[in-house]
Amino acid sequence: MIKMSNLREAYGKELVALGRKEERIVVLDADLRGSTMSCYFAKEFPERFFEMGIAEQNMISTAAGLSLVGKIPFVNTFAVFATGRPYDQIRQGVALPKLNVKIVGSSCGLSDYGDGATHQSVEDIATMRSIPNMVIISPVDAVEMKKVVRAVVEYQGPVYIRINRNDLPILTDEDESFKIGKINKIADGKDITVFATGFMVYQALQARAILQDKGISVRVINVSTIKPIDVDKVKEYAKDVKGVITAEEHTIIGGLGGAICEVLSDELVKIKRVGIDDKFGQSASNYEELINYYGLTPQAIIEKAEELLN
C-alpha cells in the first residue's frame, strides 16, 4: 500500500522548522492561513507573520518591500489568486528587479475540487513561465515539498511554488537530492519517456505498470522545476526513445507540455501532451471525478503511448 501525505502540511511545518534557523524568513497570507498552512508559522512566530487581508496585490508588493530590507518573504494564498490577481505586481515589482520573494500558490490545479473554476488554477504555470527571472517549482510529494522549501530559502531570487491541496502518494525518498533546475528519473524504460509534474507523476507510474504488462517499457521523469527547465536532461531522456509524453494538471497550453515542446522543437522526436484541454475547471464532489473528466488519468497516458508506438 502506497503511503499518502499532504504537501500543504509538509510545507507549513517545514517553514516553521526553517524559521527557527533563519530569522530573515517572514510569512504573509491573504486570509487563508488555515488552508495554506501558514497558520503554523503564524502561531510559532507571530511577529514575523503578516496577515495582509483579502488584498493580494498589496500583499505581493509589500513582500517586495520586505525583501528590499533583507527579509525572505513567503507569500501565501490559493494558486489562482497568487498568480492571476497580482500578475502585474509580480511582473513589475518582483520579477523585473529580481527580488527574493517566494510566491506559494496553494490548492493548485483542480485540487480544490468543490469550489469550482474560480478557485482552480489551470493556467498558473503558463502565466508565471512567461515572466523573465521567474523560477517555477511543482513538488511531487510531501517529501520533496520539504526539500523545495529548503532550496528556495537558499536560492536568491523570485520563485513560484505550486502546491496541491489533497493527500498525494509519497514517491521519493528522504535521501534523494533535490536541486532547483534538475529533473529526476523516478523509473526507467526504453520505449517511451513521460515527463510529468506534480500529481501526474503518480498517474504516469500507474500507466507505466499497465504498459509494462503489455510489453511497453516506460521511463518516468519527475519534472519538479518547470522553469528553468533542465534542457540537457530533457534532450537526453527524449533521445533514446520512440516518443515523449508530457503530463500535467494544467492546461496543455504553455505549461510543462509547452516547455518540453520548446526544448525538443529542434529534435526529431514525437511528442504527445496530456493535460487539461484548453478549458476551465468546475465543481465536483470529489477530486477523482475531475481527474477522470479532464482526462488526467493513467488511461490517458496509456492511449498516448499506444498512439506514439503505432
Place this chain on the structure above:
Amino acid sequence: MSSADLVTALYFYKMNHSGDNPENPDRDRLILSKGHSVLAQYAALAECGYFPKSILKTTKTFGSILQGHPEIRTPGIEANTGSLAQGLSVGVGIALGGKLDKRDYKVYVILGDGELNEGQIWEAITAASVYKLDNLVAIIDRNKLQASGPIKEIYDMGDIKSKFDAFCWKTFEINGHNMKEIIEVLDSVDKIKGVPSVIIAQTIKGKGISFAENVTGFHNAALTAEQFRKANLDIDNLEL
C-alpha cells in the same frame, strides 16, 4: 516639475541619506510611486552624488542606468515603480521591516493624485493603518491633472483628505511649492505616533515653466531645444 520642490526638500533637508553610502540600512527611503516623475529624482540623486551628473544626459537612452521609469539598479532608487500604486505597498513592506528590525528610518512615498484611482492604493492605505505604520509618510502631489486631462473632468474622486481621515491616517495639507510649509510639515510628521501620515501637497504641473504650467500634455513629455531654452530662462527668473 510639480513634485520637484517636495523631492528637493526631502533629499536636501529632511532625509538621513548619503550618496556615498546608498546601502546604509538605517537610511530614510524615498519611493516615487508616480514613477513617470523620475527625472526630478534623477536630478536630485546626481546632485547628492549617487552617480555622476554627466550621465543624466543618457536618461531614457539604450544602455543607460537611468531608465524611463525607476528601477533599483540605479543607485539611490529604492523600488521599481511605474505601474501605478505599487510604490505605496512597497513602502508598507519597508516600513514593516523597519519595525521588525527596530530601525528608526522613515519611508516617504510620493503619490500622484491620479494614481489614487488604483484599487491597490486603498489596499496599501488600509494595511498601513492596520499595522500602525508611523514610519510611513505618503505625500500626494496634488497637481489636479491626470494623463488625459484635468481630474475634475476625467475621474474626480472628490475630497482626498476626508478619505484618508476615514482610513485613520493623520492628514496634513500644504502648498507643495512653498518650501517653508514643506519643511515645517515634514518636521511635524516626526511627532506623529501610532498612525501613518499623509501630506496633501497642492501643486502645479510644470511649475516654474510658463508654457508648461497646468498643461496636461506635459504629463511625461520631453522638451524641444527651443522649449528647453525658454524653460531655463523662466526658472532663472523665478521669484523665490
